[in-house]
Amino acid sequence: MSANNKRIHGGTTMLMPYTLLNDVFNFTNAFDVLFKGTSGKVSEGGPYPHVNVYEKGDIVKVRALVPGIGAESLNVEIKDNRLVIEGERKKDPETAKYLRRERGYGSFRKIVALPYPVNGETINAVLRDGILTVTLEKREDVKPRKIEIR
Amino acid sequence: MNTERENVYNNERENSRCVITPGTDIFETEGEYVIKADVPGLQKENVDITIDNGVLELKGKIDVENETHDLRAEEFRLHDYYRRFTVGDDIDTGAVKAHMENGVLTLVLPKKEEVKPRKIEVLAH
Numbered sequence: 001m002s003a004n005n006k007r008i009h010g011g012t013t014m015l016m017p018y019t020l021l022n023d024v025f026n027f028t029n030a031f032d033v034l035f036k037g038t039s040g041k042v043s044e045g046g047p048y049p050h051v052n053v054y055e056k057g058d059i060v061k062v063r064a065l066v067p068g069i070g071a072e073s074l075n076v077e078i079k080d081n082r083l084v085i086e087g088e089r090k091k092d093p094e095t096a097k098y099l100r101r102e103r104g105y106g107s108f109r110k111i112v113a114l115p116y117p118v119n120g121e122t123i124n125a126v127l128r129d130g131i132l133t134v135t136l137e138k139r140e141d142v143k144p145r146k147i148e149i150r
Numbered sequence: 151m152n153t154e155r156e157n158v159y160n161n162e163r164e165n166s167r168c169v170i171t172p173g174t175d176i177f178e179t180e181g182e183y184v185i186k187a188d189v190p191g192l193q194k195e196n197v198d199i200t201i202d203n204g205v206l207e208l209k210g211k212i213d214v215e216n217e218t219h220d221l222r223a224e225e226f227r228l229h230d231y232y233r234r235f236t237v238g239d240d241i242d243t244g245a246v247k248a249h250m251e252n253g254v255l256t257l258v259l260p261k262k263e264e265v266k267p268r269k270i271e272v273l274a275h
Binding site (some may be wrong): 050051052053054055056061065066069070092096097098099100101102103104112115125127129130131149 | 153171174175176177179180183184188189190191192193217219220221222223224225243251252253254
């Protein structure tokens with residue numbers, strides 16, 4: 001079974017068929033990769049879950065929509081200036097007779113590029129009403145420092 | 151002072167009252183129907199569910215403003231939730247239960263006693 005089969009499916013995250021147009025629209029992206037060495041995208045690793053990123057001074061806040069996922073099924077970590085959100089939404093009992101099925105299930109992984117290195121000790125993650133909020137602080141050694149002139 | 155982006159956003163918000171149709175699963179067991187809807191960001195006290203004339207209406211009010219000020223990347227916005235379903239007359243409307251957990255609303259609609267499957271004993275003569 002390929003990794004794709006494990007991705008969350010159904011709901012708003014249906015897989016799109018590949019078309020040549022995708023590459024045409026990704027043209028600017030290709031330029032970013034060539035000249036900046038990054039994809040220029042804020043997030044990667046699949047469309048689910050949707051995230052918003054807020055930045056104010058030395059604080060970055062990432063909010064993700066993860067309804068139906070308990071804290072025990074979520075894993076948040078920092079890897080090379082990126083925030084990785086992984087988790088799994090469990091299936092409801094298969095034995096029931098479904099009249100309508102729109103909600104997705106399965107495992108997911110989302111990678112969010114952070115604007116600067118963050119302090120691994122002060123990360124704060126809160127799960128409330130199906131929204132995960134991760135608050136990160138800029139690392140001390142990259143904060144601007146005032147130099148005294150003697 | 152508002153930025154251009156915020157002005158555009160605020161106008162958009164005033165002109166169109168956006169409503170989200172929550173993704174929903176409905177399944178049936180022997181004794182009940184279960185409706186599960188994804189409503190992230192919705193608080194328990196802002197949920198309004200009515201069943202009237204065979205129509206179940208689900209309303210959820212989001213009372214927090216979408217933060218726009220320090221936004222760097224936006225993949226979602228929160229809006230009020232609304233969805234309606236037609237329900238059969240085999241439901242015991244007085245016994246419907248609802249609960250919220252992790253941004254998922256679960257409604258349990260028990261079937262009326264007389265429509266539940268009943269096992270008939272075969273009597274030996």
